[in-house]
Amino acid sequence: MQRGYAGVDETLALPTPPYACTRRGRRFRLFFWCTHATIVAMKGAATLWMKRHGKWVIILPPLLYLLVFFLIPFGFALKISLADTAVHVPPFTDIVSMSPDWHVQLTLNPGNFKYLFTDEVYGLSYLYSIKTAFFSTLICLALGYPMAYAIARSSKTAQNILLLVIILPFWTSFLLRVYALEGIIRETGLLNSALLWLGVIHHPLQIMRTTFAVYLGIIYSYLPFMVLPLFATLEKLDHSLLEAAADLGSAPWRAFVDVTLPLSMPGIIAGSMLVFIPAIGEFVIPTLLGGPDNLMIGRVLWDEFFGNRDWPVASAVAIAFLVLLVGPIALYQHYSTKQLEA
Amino acid sequence: MPDRASPLLMTILCLGIGILYVPILVLIAYSFNASSLVSVWGGFSTHWYVQLVHNDQILDAAWLSLQIGVVVSTVAVILGTLAAISLVRFKLFRGRLLLTGMVNAPLVMPEIITGITQLLLFVSMLHLFGWPHRGFVTIVIAHVAFCTAYVTITVQSRLQSADRSLEEAAMDLGSGPVRAFIDTTLPGIAPALASSWLLSFTLSLDDLVISSFVSGPGASTLPMVIFSKVKLGVSPDVNALASLIICLVGACVLVAGYVMRRSERRRVIDAQMAQH
Numbered sequence: 001m002q003r004g005y006a007g008v009d010e011t012l013a014l015p016t017p018p019y020a021c022t023r024r025g026r027r028f029r030l031f032f033w034c035t036h037a038t039i040v041a042m043k044g045a046a047t048l049w050m051k052r053h054g055k056w057v058i059i060l061p062p063l064l065y066l067l068v069f070f071l072i073p074f075g076f077a078l079k080i081s082l083a084d085t086a087v088h089v090p091p092f093t094d095i096v097s098m099s100p101d102w103h104v105q106l107t108l109n110p111g112n113f114k115y116l117f118t119d120e121v122y123g124l125s126y127l128y129s130i131k132t133a134f135f136s137t138l139i140c141l142a143l144g145y146p147m148a149y150a151i152a153r154s155s156k157t158a159q160n161i162l163l164l165v166i167i168l169p170f171w172t173s174f175l176l177r178v179y180a181l182e183g184i185i186r187e188t189g190l191l192n193s194a195l196l197w198l199g200v201i202h203h204p205l206q207i208m209r210t211t212f213a214v215y216l217g218i219i220y221s222y223l224p225f226m227v228l229p230l231f232a233t234l235e236k237l238d239h240s241l242l243e244a245a246a247d248l249g250s251a252p253w254r255a256f257v258d259v260t261l262p263l264s265m266p267g268i269i270a271g272s273m274l275v276f277i278p279a280i281g282e283f284v285i286p287t288l289l290g291g292p293d294n295l296m297i298g299r300v301l302w303d304e305f306f307g308n309r310d311w312p313v314a315s316a317v318a319i320a321f322l323v324l325l326v327g328p329i330a331l332y333q334h335y336s337t338k339q340l341e342a
Numbered sequence: 343m344p345d346r347a348s349p350l351l352m353t354i355l356c357l358g359i360g361i362l363y364v365p366i367l368v369l370i371a372y373s374f375n376a377s378s379l380v381s382v383w384g385g386f387s388t389h390w391y392v393q394l395v396h397n398d399q400i401l402d403a404a405w406l407s408l409q410i411g412v413v414v415s416t417v418a419v420i421l422g423t424l425a426a427i428s429l430v431r432f433k434l435f436r437g438r439l440l441l442t443g444m445v446n447a448p449l450v451m452p453e454i455i456t457g458i459t460q461l462l463l464f465v466s467m468l469h470l471f472g473w474p475h476r477g478f479v480t481i482v483i484a485h486v487a488f489c490t491a492y493v494t495i496t497v498q499s500r501l502q503s504a505d506r507s508l509e510e511a512a513m514d515l516g517s518g519p520v521r522a523f524i525d526t527t528l529p530g531i532a533p534a535l536a537s538s539w540l541l542s543f544t545l546s547l548d549d550l551v552i553s554s555f556v557s558g559p560g561a562s563t564l565p566m567v568i569f570s571k572v573k574l575g576v577s578p579d580v581n582a583l584a585s586l587i588i589c590l591v592g593a594c595v596l597v598a599g600y601v602m603r604r605s606e607r608r609r610v611i612d613a614q615m616a617q618h
Contacts, residue, residue, distance in 0.1 A: 058427055065487070073462060149351060
């Protein structure tokens with residue numbers, strides 16, 4: 001097909017009569033032609049520009065948005081972590097300042113990072129966060145694996161219903177579910193009342209404000225995250241492999257260890273990540289359910305920020321947290337997806 | 343492979359589902375408790391629901407959260423869809439790796455860190471440009487950032503499996519690329535757009551940590567009000583509020599899921615009819 005001017009399917013054919021006969025008509029025709037030509041040329045240029053650069057109209061809005069409001073904030077956090085605490089608003093000094101003779105001065109204060117090492121609260125809460133997240137992930141796995149396995153083995157209709165039942169709590173408010181759990185394990189809550197009524201115990205159990213409550217909260221909140229990816233891999237499992245193992249004389253548990261477990265590894269890793277990552281930075285659960293000694297890093301950050309109003313130290317804690325924990329996790333995920341693609 | 347699962351497996355499944363649901367059911371039951379003492383059953387009453395309607399603090403916060411949720415999820419669906427199109431359709435462009443990273447990072451980033459860094463950004467921006475003041479605007483900006491990531495992931499997977507032949511056919515018949523996309527592919531990914539809108543809405547409605555950091559005086563979202571009430575101790579009207587929200591969200595998700603599954607099934611049937 002013959003393409004018109006500048007890639008547009010419109011030709012510059014002269015508009016034909018009724019303007020042709022008189023002199024005024026001819027002049028009008030010329031004017032009309034010029035306008036027409038300009039419009040066609042501009043349209044053509046726009047189309048050409050859109051063809052070459054049009055994709056940036058789509059790419060740039062999300063790219064710029066996330067750049068400005070997600071990535072660049074980390075730069076500000078790094079900057080403020082190197083500043084000093086000040087009494088004015090905002091409560092930190094500027095690290096870049098202009099001296100009277102127009103020299104730009106950079107005043108960096110690494111003291112905040114040194115402080116993280118001298119005060120052992122930070123190191124301990126890092127370790128405590130990792131420990132709590134690790135063990136709650138393990139318990140979630142121990143509870144979630146049989147659940148996912150049972151769902152994968154039920155009929156198609158039952159599967160759909162069970163999946164819905166597992167997903168539904170994920171849509172309802174996280175905060176309210178933690179609050180609901182508090183209603184059960186409180187000193188005057190349902191569990192203690194029931195146990196007292198049954199005569200199993202004579203004094204109410206102290207569950208709230210203990211480590212046990214924190215674990216319970218994390219498991220209760222993040223169990224669906226563990227079950228769903230596990231189900232996704234277990235459902236795809238080829239059942240004939242298990243039959244083959246049985247035919248070759250494997251005991252059921254042996255077949256499970258040799259066949260099912262290795263094949264469901266991607267689901268185990270995905271589910272563990274989905275529980276471990278949010279659990280490690282958890283703030284709501286240790287604050288509402290935990291006691292004063294359940295110092296997880298999220299709580300320390302919050303207190304540093306709102307309680308002590310020490311923004312530079314809080315920024316330093318956040319940056320260190322990022323480098324020590326989020327960095328390795330992101331790298332691990334990056335390489336594991338590359339391995340899967342390969 | 344439907345065969346009978348062992349009784350042990352079934353017991354653990356029931357135990358797990360019990361852990362997930364018992365607290366919620368107990369909460370709903372207690373919200374109808376006439377007594378303000380939590381452990382004592384004082385008879386059936388809707389007293390706390392009536393009190394809730396007259397609690398201006400909670401109503402204002404709920405209204406603010408709803409407004410934020412609607413704005414956030416709409417903007418996030420637009421931005422996220424654009425990002426998904428960029429990642430699926432344009433294989434090579436400068437900044438692709440950056441965009442991929444920024445789309446995946448919010449999913450592994452602890453909320454508390456995102457919240458702190460965004461607060462520091464807003465404070466510095468206010469210092470430099472005199473905008474934005476902390477409140478509605480800053481909460482919306484911060485929520486859009488992490489919701490966009492979730493929308494992108496959802497739409498991206500749907501877009502990858504979408505059939506491009508219809509779109510190419512439309513382009514052969516003379517549609518421009520944008521027109522062709524809107525006429526053919528957009529209806530196909532509409533369920534993904536709807537579910538990611540819902541997801542953004544609930545994420546925004548539920549967010550406590552990021553909102554607490556970036557909001558200013560006078561702008562308290564519903565989770566912030568609930569959190570401060572819960573921290574002080576038990577208040578029976580929170581029971582009523584929680585039951586209301588949980589039932590409302592549950593019903594919405596069930597209806598939305600039902601509608602989406604029906605439209606999906608119809609689409610599959612249509613596709614089968616077209617093949618014969």
